Amino acid sequence: xxxxxxxxxxxxxxxxxxxxxxxxxxxxxxxxxxxxxxxxxxxxxxxxxxxxxxxxxxxxxxxxxxxxxxxxxxxxxxxxxxxxxxxxxxxxxxxxxxxxxxxxxxxxxxxxxxxxxxxxxxxxxxxxxxxxxxxxxxxxxxxxxxxxxxxxxxxxxxxxxxxxxxxxxxxxxxxxxxxxxxxxxxxxxxxxxxxxxxxxxxx
Numbered sequence: 001x002x003x004x005x006x007x008x009x010x011x012x013x014x015x016x017x018x019x020x021x022x023x024x025x026x027x028x029x030x031x032x033x034x035x036x037x038x039x040x041x042x043x044x045x046x047x048x049x050x051x052x053x054x055x056x057x058x059x060x061x062x063x064x065x066x067x068x069x070x071x072x073x074x075x076x077x078x079x080x081x082x083x084x085x086x087x088x089x090x091x092x093x094x095x096x097x098x099x100x101x102x103x104x105x106x107x108x109x110x111x112x113x114x115x116x117x118x119x120x121x122x123x124x125x126x127x128x129x130x131x132x133x134x135x136x137x138x139x140x141x142x143x144x145x146x147x148x149x150x151x152x153x154x155x156x157x158x159x160x161x162x163x164x165x166x167x168x169x170x171x172x173x174x175x176x177x178x179x180x181x182x183x184x185x186x187x188x189x190x191x192x193x194x195x196x197x198x199x200x201x202x203x
Contacts, residue, residue, distance in 0.1 A: 060137050063089075066162050066175070067129050074169065082126045085165045089136045092164030093143065096157040100143055112139055114146040136161060 070080065090110060094102040101113040108124035119142055126135050140161070144154065163175045176184075 060133065060140060060158055060161070062158055063136065063162050063165070064133055066165065067133050070166075070169070070173075071129050074173070076170070079169050080129065081168060082128055082132050083123055084168045085129075085132045086123055086126045086135055088164035088168050089132065089161045090139055090164075092160035092162075093136075093140065093157055096160035097143060097147065097149065097153070099147055112142060114143050117142075117146045132165065 074080065087104075087110070090102045090112070094100045099114050103111045103113070105111040105120055108122060109120045110123050111118060111120050121135060121139055123135065126132060140157070143157075149157070159175060159177055166173050166175055
């Protein structure tokens with residue numbers, strides 16, 4: 001009985017720690033990938049089906065980083081649903097760009113309308129994390145090609161996509177945008193001065 005309780009307790013700590021890590025890891029990745037410091041990535045995220053290019057926004061680098069970290073570090077893989085992630089990503093894109101309308105077309109397709117342009121995309125075959133990035137990228141390129149958005153608007157749209165994807169996992173795994181991360185860092189430094197701070201979980 002004590003052994004079973006110990007295992008459950010340990011699993012609970014691991015899950016909690018994983019969720020806390022999930023809420024924080026993207027801040028580091030996004031800060032490192034700020035568009036003012038765009039750089040080619042020699043990172044395993046490339047295995048998710050993306051080749052690095054100079055145009056980081058169009059290639060959805062932040063999405064690729066996020067999917068790679070979920071695949072490698074997320075402690076509850078049973079929560080990962082690629083099709084659900086894809087739909088949530090497209091809904092995030094719809095919310096971020098007023099010209100975009102996303103409508104399910106049966107259970108196998110989704111119809112994306114941008115102004116007077118319309119195209120259908122398959123979702124029934126999205127069965128792995130790497131496929132999420134590929135399918136969302138196809139839609140993102142379609143939207144980009146039929147709108148006149150600034151880099152800032154495209155960047156915000158990508159963040160909305162990632163927030164949608166992560167929102168399918170749990171309430172704790174979230175995206176921290178670079179400006180929010182920098183603001184948090186400034187607040188911590190201002191309040192605690194030169195003290196070292198360690199964030200952890202307690203039973």
